[in-house]
Amino acid sequence: MEWRDEGALLSVRRHGESAAIIEVFTAAHGRHAGLVHGGASRRMAPVLQPGNQLDVTWRARLDDQLGTFAVEPVQSRSVLQDRLALAGLNAVCAMLRITLPEREPHPDLYRATIPLLDTLGTAHWGTAYLRWEARLLEEIGFGLDLSRCAVTGSADDLAFVSPRTGRAVSTQGAGDWADRLLRLPAVLLGQGGGAEGWPDGFALTAHFLTRELDRPLPEARARLVDLLTRLASSGTTSD
Numbered sequence: 527m528e529w530r531d532e533g534a535l536l537s538v539r540r541h542g543e544s545a546a547i548i549e550v551f552t553a554a555h556g557r558h559a560g561l562v563h564g565g566a567s568r569r570m571a572p573v574l575q576p577g578n579q580l581d582v583t584w585r586a587r588l589d590d591q592l593g594t595f596a597v598e599p600v601q602s603r604s605v606l607q608d609r610l611a612l613a614g615l616n617a618v619c620a621m622l623r624i625t626l627p628e629r630e631p632h633p634d635l636y637r638a639t640i641p642l643l644d645t646l647g648t649a650h651w652g653t654a655y656l657r658w659e660a661r662l663l664e665e666i667g668f669g670l671d672l673s674r675c676a677v678t679g680s681a682d683d684l685a686f687v688s689p690r691t692g693r694a695v696s697t698q699g700a701g702d703w704a705d706r707l708l709r710l711p712a713v714l715l716g717q718g719g720g721a722e723g724w725p726d727g728f729a730l731t732a733h734f735l736t737r738e739l740d741r742p743l744p745e746a747r748a749r750l751v752d753l754l755t756r757l758a759s760s761g762t763t764s765d
Contacts, residue, residue: 527593530583531555532600533636534643536619538574540566548574548595549623550582553636557626560584560595577603577615577643603643610757611647613750614655618643620744621659625666625735635665652724652754653713659731660714668692668738670730672715675699686710687730708733721758728755 533552541547546565551557560582565574573580579601586593605611618639626632638661642654660670670692674681677699686695686707700707708730711723728751736743 527587527589527591528583528585529555530581532579532581533558534619534640535574535576535578535580536623537576538565546570546574547592548597550580550595551622551626551636551639552582553633554631555584556630556632557622557628558584559628560593562595562597572602573597573599575602575604576619577605577646579603579640579643603646605646608647610651610753613746613753614646614651615643616746617655617744617750618658620746621662624741624744625662625739632665635661652721652758655750655754656713656724656727656731659728659735663692663731663734663738666735666738668734670694670714670734672710684710684715689733692734721754724758725755 531552531554533550536549536551536557538546538548541561544564544566546562547559548562548565549557549559562570562574564570578599581598581600583596584593603615605615622639638658642658645651645654663669670687672684672694674694675684675696676688676691676693678696680696683696683698684694685697686700686704687693687710688695689708694710695707709726710730711726712718713720713723714727732743
């Protein structure tokens with residue numbers, strides 16, 4: 527068994543004296559693990575950094591075996607000196623590992639993830655990450671329906687989301703039930719709004735991600751959201 531693909535490195539852990547087991551998120555083979563001989567060496571350390579883009583060739587005698595990777599660097603995403611970018615990278619990797627079944631292709635999500643990783647820590651990255659989480663919900667089978675109000679059918683003045691159905695609700699449609707609904711920031715509707723909408727947006731995606739996964743979200747995600755929320759409240763971001 528053999529295939530070749532390109533993908534982003536999600537995790538590395540030492541195996542034995544000199545090898546490493548890595549996970550990559552690839553276009554055609556999804557989240558896939560394999561052994562890299564010599565992966566724990568000093569020579570491979572700069573290559574096997576989470577977030578790096580790799581050209582990988584996987585080989586195994588049988589399809590259900592762990593198999594081995596031969597890896598070649600394609601692009602480095604070194605963000606160790608940038609606190610926001612590092613937090614973002616850790617969150618993306620952790621969310622992919624917790625949400626995606628191993629070896630299940632997700633080509634659309636892959637095409638959305640690589641540009642996100644390429645813009646780590648830039649001014650508009652918080653908004654891009656929030657929208658990526660909404661896209662992640664679609665991939666696990668629970669896309670939000672933000673097209674029109676679930677009560678009135680109108681596409682105007684959408685301000686809330688039902689915590690049960692994930693459908694948008696307008697201010698008029700919410701009525702006396704508004705305090706039981708999740709707030710819908712304009713940034714998730716593509717209507718601007720920027721950083722002030724991040725806290726409500728992250729609370730919304732966290733609600734559905736936690737429910738659908740039936741487990742707590744990674745600490746890496748909590749650290750990123752805390753950092754972005756503090757940036758938004760301080761007004762230090764231009765987003």
